[in-house]
Amino acid sequence: MNSKPTNVVIAGLGGQGVIKASDILAEVAFSSGLDVKKSELHGMSQRGGSVSSDVRFGERVFSPMVPEGEADFLVVIAPDQVQVNAAALRQGGILIEPSLIDESSLSNKKSINVALLGVLSRHLPFPVEAWTDALGRNLPEKLHDANLQAFSIGRAVGETLKQTTGKER
Amino acid sequence: MEDLEQKQALALLSGDEAVAMAAFDSGVTLGTGYPGTPSTEILETFETLGGKAQWSPNEKVAMEVAIGVAFSGARALVTMKHVGLNVAADPLFTVAYIRLDGALIIVSADDPGMASSQNEQDNRRYALAAGVPMLEPSDSQEAYEFTLRAIEISERWQVPVLLRMTTRVCHSKTIVRRGTLTIPPPHEAHFEHDFPSRVMIPAYAKPAHRRLRKTLAEIAVWNDEAGPNELIKGLSSLGIITSGIAFQHVREAAPEASVLKLGMTYPLPLERMRAFAASVERCIVIEEGDPYLVEAARTAGIAVEGKPEMYRFGELNSARVRRILDGDTSPEAKPVPGKPPALCPGCPHRSVYTVLKDLGCIVAGDIGCYSLGVLPPFQAMDSLVCMGAAIGVGLGLRHSLPPEEAKRVVSVLGDSTFVHSGITGLVEMVYNPPESGHVLVILDNGTTAMTGMQEHPGTGRTLDHAKTGKVVFEDLARSLGVRNVHVIDPAQELGKFQELIQTCLDKKELSVVIARRDCLLAARSIREYERCNEQQAN
Numbered sequence: 001m002n003s004k005p006t007n008v009v010i011a012g013l014g015g016q017g018v019i020k021a022s023d024i025l026a027e028v029a030f031s032s033g034l035d036v037k038k039s040e041l042h043g044m045s046q047r048g049g050s051v052s053s054d055v056r057f058g059e060r061v062f063s064p065m066v067p068e069g070e071a072d073f074l075v076v077i078a079p080d081q082v083q084v085n086a087a088a089l090r091q092g093g094i095l096i097e098p099s100l101i102d103e104s105s106l107s108n109k110k111s112i113n114v115a116l117l118g119v120l121s122r123h124l125p126f127p128v129e130a131w132t133d134a135l136g137r138n139l140p141e142k143l144h145d146a147n148l149q150a151f152s153i154g155r156a157v158g159e160t161l162k163q164t165t166g167k168e169r
Numbered sequence: 170m171e172d173l174e175q176k177q178a179l180a181l182l183s184g185d186e187a188v189a190m191a192a193f194d195s196g197v198t199l200g201t202g203y204p205g206t207p208s209t210e211i212l213e214t215f216e217t218l219g220g221k222a223q224w225s226p227n228e229k230v231a232m233e234v235a236i237g238v239a240f241s242g243a244r245a246l247v248t249m250k251h252v253g254l255n256v257a258a259d260p261l262f263t264v265a266y267i268r269l270d271g272a273l274i275i276v277s278a279d280d281p282g283m284a285s286s287q288n289e290q291d292n293r294r295y296a297l298a299a300g301v302p303m304l305e306p307s308d309s310q311e312a313y314e315f316t317l318r319a320i321e322i323s324e325r326w327q328v329p330v331l332l333r334m335t336t337r338v339c340h341s342k343t344i345v346r347r348g349t350l351t352i353p354p355p356h357e358a359h360f361e362h363d364f365p366s367r368v369m370i371p372a373y374a375k376p377a378h379r380r381l382r383k384t385l386a387e388i389a390v391w392n393d394e395a396g397p398n399e400l401i402k403g404l405s406s407l408g409i410i411t412s413g414i415a416f417q418h419v420r421e422a423a424p425e426a427s428v429l430k431l432g433m434t435y436p437l438p439l440e441r442m443r444a445f446a447a448s449v450e451r452c453i454v455i456e457e458g459d460p461y462l463v464e465a466a467r468t469a470g471i472a473v474e475g476k477p478e479m480y481r482f483g484e485l486n487s488a489r490v491r492r493i494l495d496g497d498t499s500p501e502a503k504p505v506p507g508k509p510p511a512l513c514p515g516c517p518h519r520s521v522y523t524v525l526k527d528l529g530c531i532v533a534g535d536i537g538c539y540s541l542g543v544l545p546p547f548q549a550m551d552s553l554v555c556m557g558a559a560i561g562v563g564l565g566l567r568h569s570l571p572p573e574e575a576k577r578v579v580s581v582l583g584d585s586t587f588v589h590s591g592i593t594g595l596v597e598m599v600y601n602p603p604e605s606g607h608v609l610v611i612l613d614n615g616t617t618a619m620t621g622m623q624e625h626p627g628t629g630r631t632l633d634h635a636k637t638g639k640v641v642f643e644d645l646a647r648s649l650g651v652r653n654v655h656v657i658d659p660a661q662e663l664g665k666f667q668e669l670i671q672t673c674l675d676k677k678e679l680s681v682v683i684a685r686r687d688c689l690l691a692a693r694s695i696r697e698y699e700r701c702n703e704q705q706a707n
Contacts, residue, residue: 013508014510023342026181026342027181030179030181030344035344036181036342036343036344037308037341037342037343038181038341038342038343039337039340039341039342040340041284041285041336041340047510047511047512047513047538047541048508048510048511048513049507049508049509049510049511050507050508050509061343062417062418062420062421062487063414063417063418063420063421063486063487064308064337064341064343064414064417065337065418065486065487067421067486067487067488068488068502080508081507081508083505084505084506084507084508085505086505087502087504087505
């Protein structure tokens with residue numbers, strides 16, 4: 001059997017860019033030649049309710065859904081959604097939450113989703129160019145600067161976080 | 170050469186996008202449908218790729234237009250969510266009898282678990298009931314290939330084909346290699362009279378039904394021999410028969426098991442299933458939703474195990490598949506409740522519900538964003554059945570409630586829902602008016618907001634937002650003979666709106682109130698479309 005896929009759950013509230021963030025992550029994994037599946041529920045969730053999106057990548061991925069308690073990473077964009085999604089994370093999995101980012105350092109506060117991807121990026125084996133390319137393709141041009149800034153702020157935070165939690169992966 | 174390479178390039182696509190791409194690659198002449206999660210993106214993507222796509226007022230009309238396309242010899246795609254097929258069921262059951270010249274592909278996007286639906290009906294039952302061959306993709310690659318195969322099957326046997334998808338196939342993104350399958354080019358559109366084939370009067374329908382059953386028997390033989398089914402050899406101690414998304418969960422939950430994955434689930438490859446079941450010690454059927462496969466297998470005398478009843482409800486996932494394999498029927502952990510959706514701050518529907526609640530109305534409601542009026546803080550919607558039901562249900566309540574209660578009944582539905590199936594309800598209101606009169610409020614926010622801002626005949630713009638004929642609700646209501654027809658902005662003129670509803674409730678007459686204000690999320694785009702269309706006109 002192939003090695004197990006890496007499981008990432010991205011969660012937040014409708015309108016926070018959960019789906020956008022998972023699109024970017026899935027594209028990065030895809031451009032690196034891995035099998036990728038990404039899944040979420042649309043619809044009612046667009047009206048400000050809880051939203052979560054599963055991204056799985058590896059040599060071969062079957063089910064598009066991250067099984068409960070098997071997420072290697074849980075990225076939560078809204079502080080009050082951490083508890084709601086906590087069960088997704090496996091023991092020893094890494095929680096990436098908005099409190100890691102100093103919001104005032106972001107030139108656009110809405111880029112918090114991308115800043116958190118920056119944190120995540122330090123834990124994943126993809127080159128930084130794959131991330132910046134995917135950001136460019138998925139976001140409108142006038143928001144590129146703000147998002148690249150947010151991404152690098154997150155990436156710097158991720159570096160610190162990795163030093164403290166890295167051994168668990 | 171470059172073209173071929175480009176065509177075979179890999180892409181990360183949703184199942185919906187993959188269906189659209191296959192429709193485009195195979196020269197589908199027209200895509201029709203009515204928006205409905207999780208099917209909406211198919212036509213939108215088809216249009217973006219360069220295909221011709223149209224929103225119809227509802228699924229029945231969409232199906233009928235598609236049937237006409239198939240009668241001409243061309244290829245038609247019609248898309249809808251599962252409950253949409255109920256609306257289109259009337260043409261479905263009879264078009265199955267008809268010998269088609271072109272291809273007719275019907276996409277039914279089912280929603281097990283009801284992420285965004287009022288029920289979790291399993292539309293595989295429709296294939297069986299109507300006698301329509303059915304394919305079930307399990308990921309985006311299959312969504313692409315099965316769309317092409319569906320066209321091939323439709324043209325070879327001159328029958329409509331049901332492409333049955335589910336939420337996790339429609340909305341999951343997986344890798345697709347394009348151009349893996351080539352099918353013959355479409356026929357030239359033309360018309361020849363063929364009365365016995367297309368005119369379903371009893372004299373012609375009787376032999377047509379016999380012909381359909383014969384065709385289905387032929388397809389069943391083909392499905393056994395060469396259908397899009399896959400055998401994965403594994404342990405002889407455990408064999409699993411599965412289809413659609415459940416296949417992916419099975420592969421994850423039981424990688425060592427032998428698996429018979431069914432791609433065409435009507436008519437079933439019963440002999441393959443029989444041989445497979447005989448080749449393993451334990452044969453279990455893993456399917457999402459109703460026990461459709463397990464019942465068919467048992468009826469054919471194939472001994473298979475099914476899933477416990479508790480797994481009929483909701484979606485499957487790899488953990489639930491493991492539980493089924495273990496025979497585990499202990500209660501499942503309930504997920505931590507998330508934040509429920511709510512009407513957007515500043516949404517015009519908010520004003521309407523505030524007023525209806527204040528006036529103590531009994532509200533027969535309907536399907537759309539405004540269904541959220543049932544939740545706190547409003548709790549001002551008393552029923553939701555199906556698209557358009559607000560009017561009929563409201564009338565029924567008026568007919569039967571004691572006068573004091575009857576006069577407080579209001580029917581509320583959205584603009585797109587009104588066009589979809591509210592117009593006949595309005596005709597009923599004029600034709601069989603309750604003694605106490607009635608009040609219909611059309612929440613006209615200028616878009617099909619719930620499914621992601623699609624156009625409809627009331628916006629006067631087509632799927633790609635170009636200007637077209639516009640159904641004007643107030644004109645329509647007046648032309649049907651409703652005397653009290655009012656148009657008002659409920660957010661801008663809240664006080665006046667309240668007075669108006671009160672006045673209408675007090676009259677023993679029929680009133681139609683059109684609460685008109687653009688959806689907050691769509692308003693900017695609507696202004697932009699209007700500006701572009703005006704520029705083009707000048």
